[in-house]
Amino acid sequence: MGILDGLGQGFSVALDPTNLLYVFLGVLIGTVIGVLPGLGPTATIALLLPLTYEIEPVTAVIMLAGIYYGSMYGGTITSVLLQLPGEAASVVTTFDGYQMAKQGRAGPALGIAAIGSWIGGTVSIVGLVLLAPPLADLAVEFGDPEYVALTALGILLVTYLGTRHPVKSLAMAALGLLLATVGQDLITGTNRFTFGSISLFDGFDFVAVAMGLFGVGEILYNVEKTEKAQALKSKISNIWPSRKDFKDSSGAIARGSVLGFFLGVLPGGGGVISSLASYGMEKRRAKDPTRFGKGAIEGVAGPETANNASSTSAFIPLLTLGIPPNVVLALIFGALLLNGVQPGPQLIDQQPEIFWGVIASMAVGNLMLLALNIPLVGFFVQLLRVRAGILAAFALLVTMAGVFSVNNDVFDMWVVLAFGIIGWLMKKTGFEPGPLVLAFVLGSILEESFRRSMLISGGEVSIFFTRPMSGTLFALMAVVVIWSTVQGIRRRRKRSRPSTPGEEDLAATGTTAEPEGTPGYENTDDTEGATTGAPRDGSGATGGTGSTASRAQDGGPGPDRG
């Protein structure tokens, strides 16, 4: 099927009234939860997962995708107006966006963010259309060794990139891998860690685990906090950016689109990394870097473009390889499986309506967001008045009913509660659930593929290195490990000397951001941190500062590779 035919079919799916309604619902929910600091896309999608069971798979994915990129828009609003990032990918927007608002330029900041997001999203959709089908053709050739390489790379990058504490992430990833081994062994049929309970024969239910860790864990964590949203400080007037604003930010938007697109495809990439990378890139390129942190419009336009671009391109590995690159996509992967759709290289051929329908819906959804955001900013901000307690109780109810509905199994409800408490404890102690969940999903693919590779090769480990694709991927992994180790050592040395201004792109981001960024972090409860590993700190002001710097380091590989 040609691209045009595909798009034609896609739009006929996306413009179907039901689907249109769900795109709208998705982007609306996305914007709302983007605004609300307590809920991010990960938690929301986790909570809504079982409800998608009742609707067509394509409609489900359309809605969930809408939530994801919608939240990228929504997060901006509170970042700019209140210096309170609604979700993690908008943390960098607080640096310059809030400054712009203080200077009475909240309107243009929001305007450029919405326009940039739309452009980034659109560029990514074009990239998706052009790249995904050939990639899927290539992916048919992928055998088990390639899947081993890809999943291992994914787990590695998730624990390395964008996490504050690689060791903690690694521990969580290991736990995820361990949890993935529960259940019947595919190769021998033996039961592992089931303790005679047939509810565990199939292992832990992914939906239940994710809902527990992200949904319930998040809810519990939020209930503990008593913060109230600050009153609106600035009026929003004249949202349309001036000609000069456009001129200043056009380069940032163009670069952000491309950067976001590539970082989104990368396993472990996603909104936070790409917005940080874009901010760093803009700052490094600027003639006068000192403007950053004081209301530079590029500092809003670039990151906002990049996070939206990445949230679209992240669908490429999922739809072509069946491998979710980040946690949000892992949840969407779960939604597809729940609906009896196996994402993989054959999806485009066998269920073109899903592939093209989702893509077309993104184009539609991004337009809706552009239309929604600009006039309705004031309304969305009012949402902050909803009391966290009410929201939490409601969300918990939906969660429990939802998870039961998936398998009609009470056992799953206990799993949700147990993982909810684990998730809450993890948040309190600074462990991220993201690597755990992603390793849990990728772990079973990794194990099955590894063991099948061994069966196919007759036990020769060389199968992983002699095949060109998997060999390359393993080489890439070695490079990542070596490179980041070297970087780590270099940084440690550098830190002992007095730092020179503007030395390393992202490290610099961190330092400049400190004065404004710190309080923002304190208020932020970054729900998506998981994916991404934005700062989550329970440790007070110093933690905020520290996290900025170290996060910048970890994010470092991003722009260079992209």
Add this chain to the structure above:
Amino acid sequence: MRRSRYTWPALIAATTLTLAACGGDDGETSGGGGGGGDAAASDYPTETITLIVPYAAGGPTDLAGRTIGSCIEEELGQTVVVENREGASGSVGMQAMIAGGNDGYTLSLIAVPASATNPLQDDVGYTNEDYVPIAAVTEIPSALIVGQGSQFSTAEEFFTYAEENPGELNVGVPGTTTSQAMELRRLAEEYGVEVTPVPFTGNAEMTTAILGGNVDAIFINSSQDVLANIESGDFVPLAVSPAEPVDYIDAPTLAESGFEELTSSVSVFGLAAPAGVPDDVVSTLEETVDTCLQKDEVREQLGEQYVPDEFIDSEAFSTRIDEIVEAYGPILQE
């Protein structure tokens, strides 16, 4: 196995009691046409029937369950509620059915051989004596398939090569305890033709593996998606699994290829009830399923080719299960 003997008297007692109960409140015959033949002993059904499908919604078993469920509803005039209770390759659903009681109002779809082999392998909370097969709905053979450009174009070439190069050929199977995997083990043990079974989960993964040339062949349930790939020429069938040739797949049977014993890898989806269900309930349902399977719209929904040519009633279905237990029991209990 042995323990089940003790349950027999109890089952018989339960049956008698239930029958007596049924006979007692014999006021008027039900509106449905099904139970008419079996005297006026029963007015089953008088209330909603729950039909458990022990697999995920949207799958082939779910399709069979929902199709036959709605036809039973139409024929017997009582609501049939289909409930998906997936998990542990069907064992969760079987447990749920048995827990639902043997009054004939909790039924389950079963997918043989899995339903019969699960209890042989693990303690899954039921045994093969705990349920009564009622009638088969669809029968899906397995097919040994190679990709378009394969060096093998006939079963003979394939098996000759496999015999000369033991273990060299990798054959994808849909799971390690499936009939396909067990047939391949029997192929090695009883006929000395050794291939390496490579377990996958589900048809989609196996299809990708064969199209990408990552395995040499697949031994797969020939469901609709597989037939479509055969039609398009992407798949080349070398052999089929049932005892008799399959008219919609152009390939010899394994038996014809020299492996007379290998005829058990056929998935049968059918209806079952908990052991001890009244006999007249069984016969009512048997008749209803038979009627349903003659209806054009039902046949079409199920896939015409998968509806058994000859109706498989309770007795024939039981025999089939016994054969499977006999064939695979020893392998599974190793």
